């Protein structure tokens with residue numbers, strides 16, 4: 280085993296943040312959807328997986344990573360819009376378990392669809408050419424793509440924060456996620472907002488799939504562990520809290536990558552241990568009290 | 574029945590602002606509102622009275638389109654309302670201030686006021702409207718950037734009313750606005766209602782503070798176990814201790 284130096288720790292921390300960035304994006308989407316629609320989206324991992332496939336597909340077709348970066352969330356979000364409009368919407372007002380079962384079933388449909396379209400082995404991925412290589416981060420060499428992952432997540436989180444805090448739709452989302460009745464009697468067609476939020480949440484899941492694709496194997500089953508990990512993040516951060524999603528996402532990423540440095544066989548387990556500890560100490564999650572969209 | 578033609582002078586014919594006919598509403602299988610028929614004329618203040626559990630809140634919620642299971646006719650400003658969702662009713666000019674105020678936590682006073690215009694074509698004038706409203710609600714003016722739930726109960730009630738008034742509704746449904754509000758603010762509130770009436774806003778008021786409510790009302794209906802058991806001019810009811818005792822004593 281290589282000697283553990285401070286440099287190695289720092290690099291591993293950065294690796295953890297890059298991993299955590301993807302977790303944060305996934306949890307933001309889950310949290311947005313849950314906070315607004317009280318739908319526990321069990322297809323979230325599947326939307327992530329479809330995003331990875333479409334990301335690779337659009338990259339191949341257009342030849343440009345940047346086009347793919349725009350097309351993929353648009354396409355996945357559009358699938359999300361259709362799912363909300365025609366599948367989830369009829370189930371509102373019937374209790375939380377109906378949409379849960381529906382999205383669970385939906386995730387199998389999406390996995391199967393990808394198997395049919397792209398084959399069971401998945402598709403090969405590579406880092407986009409303009410983001411290959413390593414850069415000197417002061418304490419060592421670090422893959423440029425993972426730095427990009429962190430920066431892209433920061434940009435997305437900032438844009439989302441501005442959208443939610445500063446725009447009219449953001450205000451409707453903040454108010455509606457606390458009390459949908461009052462926004463209805465103030466003239467908002469809440470079903471349009473639910474549609475928008477489901478589309479937005481799934482678009483972000485698709486985008487995180489695309490971003491994560493070069494760092495992992497893209498196959499139809501890749502969303503399954505991701506779904507479990509996103510739930511861990513959401514529970515640690517507090518269901519419905521955006522700040523919680525970001526902080527917990529990064530935390531889970533760092534815990535995972537640090538554990539893999541010292542005891543790789545326990546890395547998977549470590550994040551569930553983290554969740555158990557948080558649940559024991561703060562059952563509502565780290566930011567669960569701070570308010571839904573706080 | 575007395576129609577207040579004076580308020581609609583010059584119109585071809587009198588048309589009620591709100592017309593409720595044979596309204597029924599249920600929670601699951603309990604039949605909470607039974608066969609209500611009543612009307613509110615333009616510019617009128619009408620009080621809906623009755624004990625706790627009589628069905629007042631349910632009546633207002635049904636008028637606003639928040640109850641799933643209901644039958645009968647509700648027309649507002651000559652438009653059929655039954656079956657239309659709440660947001661459509663809002664856009665016809667009907668405002669509703671719920672019993673529990675529903676001030677949105679986590680938002681400032683200003684943001685709560687913004688919500689009042691957020692769905693309207695007039696939302697470009699939100700800031701001007703907040704200025705205007707702040708003149709009427711001086712207590713809110715100093716607290717615009719404060720977290721709304723940090724206001725006192727009475728101030729929150731004022732905020733809920735101000736929010737509902739942002740879009741200049743034709744009619745407002747008020748559910749027990751004085752509940753849990755300290756007396757000074759209750760005075761202020763009823764003065765405000767009189768001013769709203771003078772400016773032409775039609776009001777349907779649910780109140781436990783019967784004397785106060787009747788003193789600013791034109792007419793009143795008494796509700797008991799989901800039915801209208803009495804109706805009359807506010808002045809007559811105010812003088813009638815017996816009926817007040819019978820249906821409104823807590």
Ligand SMILES: Nc1ncnc2c1ncn2[C@@H]1O[C@H](COP(=O)(O)OP(=O)(O)O)[C@@H](O)[C@H]1O
Nearest residue numbers: 600603605623624625626627628629630631632
């Ligand atoms: N959400 C609800 N579910 C079931 N029953 C309800 C609900 N809300 C009110 N009720 C019942 O309906 C009746 C009328 O209630 P409500 O309209 O709130 O009366 P009021 O406003 O006159 O006090 C009461 O018997 C009450 O217990």
Ligand SMILES: [Mg+2]
Nearest residue numbers: 629630631672
């Ligand atoms: Mg009531």
